[in-house]
Amino acid sequence: MKPEPITFEPIGVIRSPFQEVAGTPIQGVFAPEAEGTVEVFEQFADGLRDIEGFSHLYLLYSFDRTQHVSLTVVPFLDDREHGVFATRAPCRPNPIGLSVVRLLARDGCRLRVGELDILDGTPLLDLKPYVPNFDSRPDARAGWVAAVAGQQRPPVADDRFAGE
Amino acid sequence: MKPEPITFEPIGVIRSPFQEVAGTPIQGVFAPEAEGTVEVFEQFADGLRDIEGFSHLYLLYSFDRTQHVSLTVVPFLDDREHGVFATRAPCRPNPIGLSVVRLLARDGCRLRVGELDILDGTPLLDLKPYVPNFDSRPDARAGWVAAVAGQQRPPVADDRFAGE
Numbered sequence: 033m034k035p036e037p038i039t040f041e042p043i044g045v046i047r048s049p050f051q052e053v054a055g056t057p058i059q060g061v062f063a064p065e066a067e068g069t070v071e072v073f074e075q076f077a078d079g080l081r082d083i084e085g086f087s088h089l090y091l092l093y094s095f096d097r098t099q100h101v102s103l104t105v106v107p108f109l110d111d112r113e114h115g116v117f118a119t120r121a122p123c124r125p126n127p128i129g130l131s132v133v134r135l136l137a138r139d140g141c142r143l144r145v146g147e148l149d150i151l152d153g154t155p156l157l158d159l160k161p162y163v164p165n166f167d168s169r170p171d172a173r174a175g176w177v178a179a180v181a182g183q184q185r186p187p188v189a190d191d192r193f194a195g196e
Numbered sequence: 197m198k199p200e201p202i203t204f205e206p207i208g209v210i211r212s213p214f215q216e217v218a219g220t221p222i223q224g225v226f227a228p229e230a231e232g233t234v235e236v237f238e239q240f241a242d243g244l245r246d247i248e249g250f251s252h253l254y255l256l257y258s259f260d261r262t263q264h265v266s267l268t269v270v271p272f273l274d275d276r277e278h279g280v281f282a283t284r285a286p287c288r289p290n291p292i293g294l295s296v297v298r299l300l301a302r303d304g305c306r307l308r309v310g311e312l313d314i315l316d317g318t319p320l321l322d323l324k325p326y327v328p329n330f331d332s333r334p335d336a337r338a339g340w341v342a343a344v345a346g347q348q349r350p351p352v353a354d355d356r357f358a359g360e
Contacts, residue, residue, distance in 0.1 A: 035206040035207075035237070036319075037203045038206070038258050038321070039203045040202050040203075040290040040292070041199045041200075041201050041290070043290060073199070076281075076289060078279060079268070079288075080281050080282065082278045082340055083279060083282040085337065085339020085342075087337035088336040094202050104245060114245055114246045115243040115246055117236075117240075117243040117244050118245060118249070118250065120324055120325070120330070124322055125322075126207060126256075126321045126322045128204070128322050130254060130294070130324060157292060160281065161281075161282055161283070162338075164335070165223075166223045168334045169251075170334055172251045172327070172328045173251035174250060174325070176246055177327050177329070179249075
């Protein structure tokens with residue numbers, strides 16, 4: 033297959049307290065108190081009908097503060113290098129971020145969310161309902177993440193993946 | 197914010213038994229026997245290091261068989277219309293698909309996967325490890341999906357979202 037480029041336009045923007053990579057939570061589950069707002073552009077308002085029935089959402093977004101690609105990375109949770117596809121690091125060939133957030137309230141096209149691990153101003157590409165019957169795999173095996181789970185690590189990022 | 201287009205190039209292709217939308221499982225959890233192969237392009241091989249430690253992966257891919265956008269849809273699991281962002285339907289403003297699949301085996305850049313709900317030939321945009329500590333929310337509230345959970349529905353798609 034000849035890979036053809038695929039172009040997306042943001043459908044909104046994510047507002048959060050996090051202006052810089054350093055200090056941003058590395059996963060939402062580590063930041064229950066981190067709240068922000070998903071601002072969906074007005075022309076997509078009809079697409080949000082019934083979203084308030086879900087307690088959690090998937091956000092898909094552009095890692096727009098990471099400009100470089102690295103196929104191997106030392107992730108925040110480990111001292112050892114792993115393939116980028118075996119991590120959630122942003123310096124991926126296609127820098128698409130995926131987060132599970134908690135939906136706290138809806139005001140029209142503005143969704144107040146918690147458990148947020150995303151930088152302020154991040155372009156939103158898509159949002160989907162989190163459905164535990166589809167998406168919850170509590171017994172999944174977590175490879176190197178499980179192996180380092182006993183270590184004490186800061187639950188926030190540093191700037192190793194920022195910039196060029 | 198002025199939305200700037202963002203362009204991605206596929207990093208691989210998904211091979212599955214499903215040539216047509218009609219009959220394809222609507223979610224992987226409904227198709228434990230559905231197996232296929234994720235073929236990651238050779239130039240990204242280093243990115244797969246240590247992926248075999250994970251039992252489940254997120255696949256992010258292009259819904260390339262759906263060309264139209266509809267902000268409201270009647271999803272496979274219901275008779276009522278919902279906003280597309282409150283469903284997993286493919287006719288989204290940015291047609292990015294998200295699936296949790298089971299990783300069965302790795303042979304270089306070929307990943308044998310199960311619980312597959314993706315059409316054959318689908319362009320792969322990204323893959324990420326599923327980490328239960330980050331991603332599992334067994335108690336999440338599932339809105340209209342929970343409300344219809346008692347109904348008998350076929351666990352495969354029809355062609356309502358196919359084509360133009």
